[in-house]
Amino acid sequence: MNRPLRLGVNIDHVATIRNARGGDHPDPVRAAEIVASVGGDGITAHLREDRRHIRDADLKRIQEATDLPLNLEMAATEEMLEIALRHMPHAACIVPEKREERTTEGGLDAAGQHNTLAPIVWKLRDRGIRVSLFIEADERQLDAALKLGAEVVEFHTGEYAHAHLDGESEKVARELKRISDMAALAAKNGIEPHAGHGLTYENVQPIAAIPQIAELNIGHYLVGEAVFVGLEQAVRHMRELMDDAR
Ligand SMILES: CC(=O)[C@@H](O)[C@H](O)COP(=O)(O)O
Ligand SMILES: NCC(=O)COP(=O)(O)O
Numbered sequence: 001m002n003r004p005l006r007l008g009v010n011i012d013h014v015a016t017i018r019n020a021r022g023g024d025h026p027d028p029v030r031a032a033e034i035v036a037s038v039g040g041d042g043i044t045a046h047l048r049e050d051r052r053h054i055r056d057a058d059l060k061r062i063q064e065a066t067d068l069p070l071n072l073e074m075a076a077t078e079e080m081l082e083i084a085l086r087h088m089p090h091a092a093c094i095v096p097e098k099r100e101e102r103t104t105e106g107g108l109d110a111a112g113q114h115n116t117l118a119p120i121v122w123k124l125r126d127r128g129i130r131v132s133l134f135i136e137a138d139e140r141q142l143d144a145a146l147k148l149g150a151e152v153v154e155f156h157t158g159e160y161a162h163a164h165l166d167g168e169s170e171k172v173a174r175e176l177k178r179i180s181d182m183a184a185l186a187a188k189n190g191i192e193p194h195a196g197h198g199l200t201y202e203n204v205q206p207i208a209a210i211p212q213i214a215e216l217n218i219g220h221y222l223v224g225e226a227v228f229v230g231l232e233q234a235v236r237h238m239r240e241l242m243d244d245a246r
Contacts, residue, residue: 003246004098004214005213005214005216005242005243005246006041006043006207006214006215006216007040007041007042007195007215007216007217007218007235007239007242008040008043008044008045008071008194008215008218009031009032009035009040009042009043009044009217009218009219009222010043010045010046010073010218010219010220010222011028011031011032011035011043011044011054011062011219011223012028012044012045012046012053012105012170012219012220012223013044013053013219013220013223013224014026014027014028014031014051015054015055016029016031016052016053016169016223017059017223018057018193019052019053022141028045028054028058029058029061029062029065030176031102031223031231032062032065032066032068033065033066033230033236034053034096034232034235035066035068035231036066036067036068036234037232038232038236038239039236039239040068040143040235040239041068041069041215042068042070042090042092042217043068043069043070043071043072044048044071044073044217045058045059045062045072045073046072046073046074046095046104046217047059047072047073047074047080048075048097048138049075049079049097049099050099050132050221050242051062051078051079059072059083059087059089060087063087063089063243068142069089069090069091070074070087070089070090070091070184070236071089071090071091071092071093071132071217072087072089072091072092072093072131072146073092073093073095074085074092074093074094074095075096075097075117075121076094076108076113076117076171077096081120081123083126084129085121085123085129086126088127088128088129089129089130090129090130090133091130091132091152091167092107092124092129092130092131092132092219093132093133093134093152093154093217094108094120094121094131094133094134095108095116095134096108096109096134098201101200103158103185103197104158104182105158105218106136106156106158107136107138107141107155107156108131108133108134108141109134109135109137109141109146110135110141110148110150110170111141111143113142114147114148114170117133117201119146121133121148121149121150122149124242125149125151126244130151130152131149131150131151131152132150132151132152132153132154132194133145133150133152133153133154134153134154134156134160135153135154135155135156136155136156136159136179137156137175137178137179137182137183138178138183139185141153142182142185142186142189144189145186145191146189150189150191150246151192152191152192152193152194153186153192153194154193154194154195154215154217154221155179155182155193155194155195155196156196156197157179157195157196157197157198157199157207158160158197159171159173160172160175160176160179160198160207161176161197161198161199161200161203162198163175164202164203165203167225172206174209176191176206177194179195179210180210181208183195183212185214186212187212187229191219192214192215193210193212193213193214194213194214194215194216194217195207195210195213195215195216195217196217196218196219197217198220198221199216199218199221200221200226200242201237201238202219204216204218204238204241204242204245205241205244206245207243208241208242208245209245209246210244216242218238222234222238225237232242
């Protein structure tokens with residue numbers, strides 16, 4: 001039997017809408033409460049350096065409002081490390097970040113940044129925070145994650161999602177194989193594989209069907225869909241699609 005697949009809901013873009021008017025509505029904390037009420041397995045929030053969506057004060061409020069595990073996405077900086085150690089999320093997912101990017105464009109270069117990442121991973125792990133590295137499904141990066149002692153890798157599914165949207169079926173198949181092969185290799189080496197970025201109702205099932213993948217983190221699409229059907233229904237439907245694919 002396949003292992004269960006968790007759904008982590010990224011609520012960043014509830015905060016994007018809130019910030020557009022500078023007030024406090026819609027509140028990402030209310031989104032987190034709804035996710036908890038419909039059986040979501042976790043909350044993901046990316047505290048960007050420029051604070052374009054989630055802000056520092058949101059983290060504590062999210063943690064106080066629900067018992068769901070918080071997966072804090074963060075750049076590998078001293079500032080973010082200090083914030084993570086202060087808030088003690090369940091997991092910290094280290095992501096690459098460029099201030100000018102529209103969204104996270106690729107995976108972390110865990111292989112090229114070993115010396116920068118090692119002390120951060122060590123300090124997080126030392127305090128009992130589960131460390132995840134957001135990487136491309138690539139053997140060199142996976143090997144680097146192993147050397148760094150990460151407990152989790154989250155495979156960046158952005159290329160897969162783009163290819164799916166553009167109807168490039170050969171590329172979709174290539175990307176899927178890459179993610180599936182690396183998920184198997186990660187699991188064999190004792191690292192828990194997750195996946196996320198750009199997942200939608202239309203493209204989630206082949207990723208959800210990869211048996212070793214333990215968690216999907218999905219945000220932008222769910223928040224967009226929530227505008228039409230409500231967050232509760234959007235999360236429920238995503239959950240159904242994931243379960244059916246399993
Ligand atoms: C790492 C990742 O994929 C998410 O954090 C995503 O990046 C959030 O949305 P933005 O990239 O729009 O900040
Ligand atoms: N780590 C991926 C994530 O949290 C959500 O990405 P997206 O669904 O907002 O593209």
